[in-house]
Amino acid sequence: MSEQAKSPRPKSPRHVAQVIRAMDTSDGAGVSLKRSVGSPALDMLDPFLMLDSISTDKADDYIAGFPDHPHRGFETVTYMVEGAMRHQDSTGADGILRSGGVQWMTAGSGIIHSETPEQEAGLLQGFQLWINLPGRDKMKPPRYQNLEADEVVEIAPKPGVDLRLVTGSVEGKTGPVSGIATAPLFVDVKLAQGAEITLPVPHGHAAIAYVFIGTADIAGTSIATHHLAVLADGTEVTLRGGDGGGRLLLIAAAPINEPVARYGPFVMNTKAELMQAFDDFQKGRFVASTAIPRHRPPTHSRS
DSSP states (O other), rough: OOOOOOOOOOOBBEEEEEEEOOOOEEETTTTTEEEEBBBBBBBTTTEEEEEEEESOGGGGGGGTTTEEEBBBBBBEEEEEEEEEEEEETTTTTTTEETTTOEEEOOTTOOOOEHHHHHHHHSSSEEEEEEEEOOOOGGGSOOOOEOOOOOGSEEEEEEEEEEEEESSSSEEEEOOOOOOOOTTOEEOOOOOTTTTTEEEEEOOOOOEEEOOOOEEEEETEEEOOOEEEEHHHHHHEEEEEEEEEEEEEEEEEOOOOOOEOOOOOOEESSSSHHHHHHHHHHHTSSSTTTOOOSSSSSSSOOOO
């Protein structure tokens, strides 16, 4: 007799477990940032290692960019809201990430890259998220998935609600980034004042919501600009635009549940692996890394 199919998990709303005000910091050659994950208030949320936001129209805050720096053992996700950044790396790749574009870079065994603004004035607004890799994937060759703005899935499910889906599934649509070990959801949500939507979030995934324009009500809690809401477990979350409306990133991914040995741009499972990463970098072994662009030449990824 065939095994009876499992019944769907009952819907359960997520609530806000913690609210974190992003702290002001700088990175690279002095780029001004706001950091939420990876701050003293939230060192990490497995598998999320860091979430940085940049939002400034002062060129002095961003013009120096991020000179050559290495990565090993995790993924960097760069989401450009407004502006342009040039990416160059040790594989010979060179490209520009423009407004609305995404680079999902799996650093794997190691890569050295730089990111510099392709503008001398105007608003530069965007994010970089670091997501850990399971131990089995940490030494795989680097891989890029690069999306121009028109490749991101755009959905308008109801008046006052506009979604940009990078990866995961929402409203019967699936985002273009695929093959990621932690099965993430990454969606940019724009809400008019009072507009409301309930979005699915996979049960068991770590989940965060970062408000970067205006205010939004997340699972019944009002969240202000540049604040991060950490969500408790459940299968869905209700979002509503605050006074004047709001815009936020909703991000979720499956925890890895492995030891983390981390220092700067290297994230491994053990101290010995971490020391090996430093040795490999110092001896120039990252330069031989290979990357296969998706769709177009690679674009951008921050420190």
